[in-house]
Amino acid sequence: MQIDPELAKINIPRDEEGPVFEEPWQAQAFALTVKLHEAKQFTWGEWAEIFGAEIAADTAAGNGVGNTAYYLCWLAALEKIVAKKELLTPDQLKRRKAEWQVAADHTPHGQPITLEKTPE
Structure with missing residues (x-):
């Protein structure tokens, strides 16, 4: 499988076989984001800006750390980019x-x- 160089920059939990997720919803949110990018609904730069803002806000609010917190930020960013791009x-x-x-x-x-x- 060819990995998009921009996608490779995103910090995703991995092992030797690829991305690792603690819950199925995390994998689904990740896959949906990749599919929307592949459909040219947004660039990785747009995604990184919104996702980074979610992580920064979560960190500033003193919310949890770890895989679940990371993917809750991911999901919030996904909802925001869908709204911003008026996909729904x-x-x-x-x-x-x-x-x-x-x-x-x-x-x-x-x-x-x-x-x-x-x-x-």
Whole structure:
């Protein structure tokens, strides 16, 4: 797999085989960010600016450290760049977040969460 040189600059927990995530949602947030970048929805420079601001704000607020805090910042940055680029309306983003929460609540522990599992 060819790694984008700009992506390689992002500090991502890794082992010899590639990125390491503590929770599936972290991998999903990471993958979604990469896919949006590949679809040319934003540049890595734009991403780095927003993500860096999230980390700086989190640090200034004295919030936690570690993988979970890192990916909570990642997720917040992803939501902000989606809003900034108007990839979804605020209502669409709110609805999608609610759909994922319902799906997560109805998915057995350890199973992948998919929107298809959302009850009607």
